[in-house]
Amino acid sequence: MAVLLSSLLALSTLPATATAPAVSPVFAWTVISLVVLAHFGWHLAAYNRLNSLGWKRKTIKRTEKILFAEMWISLFIIGLMVSEPVQELLTGDGQWDRVPILIQIYGVACLVAGGILGALWVAWRPILGVHHAPVTRRIKTEQADAATVQRYARTQKARMASRIPGNQMFDLAIEHVEIPLQGLPPSLDGYRIAHLSDIHLTGHVHPSYIANVIEQANQFDSEMMALTGDIVDVQECIDWLPELFQPANAEDGCYFILGNHDTRVSEPNAVRKAMQSVGWTDVGGRCELASCRDAEILIAGNEHPWFGRPTESEIEQEAINCLSENCLQLCLSHSPDQFDWARQHYFDLMLCGHTHGGQGRLPLVGPILSPSWHGSRWASGDFYRAPTTMHVSRGLGGVHLLRLRCRPELSLITLRCQPS
Structure with a gap:
């Protein structure tokens, strides 16, 4: 990349009257292809970050x-302007x-931005395991058959989406995750937490889908249940909540926060x-x-930037x-962007949750959106940056009824003391 940049800069500064050396077609193809790729890349990066903001949905x-529109229009205009020299x-x-x-100048800027963003993107690929926590994961998948799809797909839109090849929207992954925590009070070794996230009641999926999730969580004999936001997308689904969540059973209580999609209903307090x-x-x-x-567990709910945080x-x-020296500090956050806040x-x-695992994952590469x-650095999985371990669920639902290589996730977490 450095060679390409220096060559392009050197060539672009040659005097107009000088006899410039011929440009190798292979070199030209490489530079132009990288510029076009970087053009799409920085727009993708902007899209990811735009959806992390606390702006209103309409904005x-x-x-x-x-x-x-700008991404395609600008590329088309540039193509017309440089078609002959290219x-x-x-x-x-x-x-x-x-x-x-x-x-x-724009081409050089794309190459510089693409080089920086591309290097970071590669460094954060799941296959490299950067900052990943050493957890043990056992996965049981409930594969959706025709009868399951018929039972869960409530609308024609959901039924049509379920027929898309490779769509795993109803293939529930029940993931038993053992998370070692340094300094975990010994009495909490083996403590069980059922983690639910991103329910997204839109009306397209029958409530029996979430009822099955709650039943699975209860079978885990959870000592605590945690729901990290994005519960309701449309106002009429609020009436489903009491019947859906009343069966949830955890000895030490069920706790929840709201997420960005809960701001879309006319009265989020009605969800609460x-x-x-x-x-x-x-x-x-x-x-x-x-x-x-x-022991005691200090539970903090972080709904920033859409609502509040302690x-x-x-804190x-x-x-x-907290009178006991044996105290675990637990943060429920809708977005993994609050990782640094939790560490501080x-x-x-x-x-x-929030990121849905990217909704789709490419082989080896992992998520892009x-x-x-x-970006996709914390799209899903378990991460550690001292002193905090973060578990990011792929969530259970979504407004977009499409999941490719990215099954919905019910996280059944067991805490373990990490040997010092």
Whole structure:
């Protein structure tokens, strides 16, 4: 990449009157292909980061459409402007100085941005395991057959989506994950948490799908159940909540927060009230201290940037109130973008969702799309950066009824003491 950049810059600064050396067609093809790839790459990076912001949905969607249109229009206009000199370059009869200077500058900018973003993107591929936590994972998959699809697909749109080749929207992955935590109170070794995320009640999927998830979580004999946001997308589905979530059973309580899609209903507080009416504890934007076994768990709910998160003073006060030296600090966050916040406040474990695992994953490469400020770096999986371990669920539903190599996930987590 450095050679290509230096060559392009050197060629672009040759005086117009000088006799420029012929450009190798292979070199020209390589540079132009990289520029086009980088053009799409930085737009993809912008899309991922746009969807991590706390803007209103209408503003984000409008900006998405503008960005998408600009991506293609600008490429088309540039193509028209440089069609002749590019054809000459690709046949070995042209020079770089025939390309307009502003387009040369844009090309160099694309190569620089593409080189930086591309290097980071490669470094964060799941296959390399950067910052991944050493967990043990056992997966059981409930493969959806025709009868299952018929039972769960509530609308024609859902039925049509389920017929797309490779779509795993109803292939539930029940993932038993053993997470070692340094400093975990000995009495909490083997502690069981059922983690649910991104329910996305849109009306397209029958509520019996989530009822089955709750049943599976109950069979795990969970001591705690945690739901990390994006519960309801449309107002009428709020009425489903009491019947769906009342059967949830966990000895030490069921806790939830809201996510960005919960802002789409006309009254998000109605979601909170419906969940609380059947015994779920709302920890959104605040802290809760729970006594579990012979220890205590400080639970904090982080709904930033769409709603609130606990202040530093609140966290410190609850830590003071924790009378036991055996205390686990647990953060429920909708977005993995709050990883650094959790680390700064010394949380031992953070559970989150939001990214859906990218909705699709390429072989070896992994996810590309991910609504996060960090792109697809934290799209799904288990990560560790001292002192916090983060578990990112692929979630259970979605507005987009498509999952490719990315099954919905019910996380059944067992905490383990990590040997020092």
